[in-house]
Amino acid sequence: MIVTHGSRARRRVALTFDADLTSAMRARLVAGTVDSYADMRIVDHLVATRTPATFFFTGLWMATYPAETRRIGDHDLFELATHSETHRGFRPQCYTLGLAPPEEWHDEVVRPVATLETLTGRATRYFRFPGGCHTDEALRAVLDTGATVVHWDVESGDAFCDSADHIVDTVVPAVRPGSIVLFHIGGPNAPRTADALPRILAALAEQDLTPVTVSELLAG
Template sequence: MTKQKKQRKNKFHKKVSLTNRLIFLFFLFAILFILIFPELGITKFPMRHSDQTSPEKYVKKQLKILSTTLPEPVVIKNGPRNTKNISITFDADMTYSMLDMLRSGTVKSWYNKPVKEYLHKEHVKFTVFLTGLWVRTYPKEAREIAQDPLVEIGNHSYSHPAFTTNCFGLPKIEREFAENEVESAQKIIIKETGIVPKIFRFPGGCYENIDVETITKLGLKIIHWDVVGEDAFNDNPNSIAENIKKGTQNGSIIVLHLNNGTFAPKTYDALIQVIPYLKGKGYRFVKISELLSNNKIEPSFGQDFLIR
């Protein structure tokens, strides 16, 4: 081999060696970059609830996020009185005794599905306060309700106990267990529906100031009402309808039940009278969050405040 050929061969090997070194250094740098700055090296996409490897961790994270921004310790009875917006709300109650009645066959169902179907057909927005036991009993139905764009979901405790004495015959929960009662409902609602409730309603509407503070510390806004349909254990749909017609005004929050059975047998029959009537009066049905969004309202406990 001539001297000239040897020189060309040596130059070629040097170029290859240099190229290999550069490639190696590039990959080494890339690996180090990703290790040091993972948030810049890899694009992360939000994971859906169904993608989580641990639903328990997901629920715990959502509860922690909710408790970081605390609302004012007040009970909201109505929205602003200067607009025709109103909210119709339904409590999906479930106590342990109601669960026993269902299991024994004493009642067929504690879910009044025709109510939801009618409101959906009429394009009426509404809010449902779910108890944890109801969600545990009807997980599929709870998901269907939560996925309806016309519906907002709230927390109504786990087993619908009384927070005070003499509350419609409901069994009273000891104060030290009250927080766990609400958190248990929050956990199962999030787990089964993927929705994080931000509003709460006391069972029976019974509470004391200390209960208001307890719920507020969990990051939940407390929703009461100013119009009672009185559909519980009421066999007269006309009286239920009249209660709502007479009581409703601008900003009203109407309370009814989504239970059916012996508990609220005539809610649907009353609704088919009430909805056309209220629409005819020019009222607009909105979710609770829409009713209160960026509007000053009148609390029943504490100072005037602005809903954020």
């Protein structure tokens, strides 16, 4: 089973941020064609407003941004989770993500958990499939590692979106009690998330929807 939302009876929501990094993205960083895939304005704003959130890290992102990973992990406001090692698909035709072969699935799930513990001293059971893509067999393999798979019911549309208005107008009408909202922390892959965030937090407050971590959303 995959978690996509929490209780609809309580006015709480979970804001989640995926820290994607593929080997192709890493090559762009190395070549200097992209400056950064870590928009830390998002983290700064969450900290400044004391807003709980949950981050889903790929192993490659943590390896590329160890200081940023530690900085996020230093805050009790934030819950930490994982999002595979290399952000490849767990089924064919997952956008343009390519395919992680079945013999690599176990490593794709457990390696970033170990990296997260090494960098932050914090553990997690929460895993999210890259692109949300999986087969039944892949889901079974991931659940067999003891992970809980956490997806979302509100997709912010922030990926490759250059309009903060569009992100606000996608999230605000869709979000409701128990929602898990998907964002990215991806620099040029999510260039307007940080700009949309203050407006989304204001809209949540107006609707009396309180952001909590995924664990808090799912507790009780």
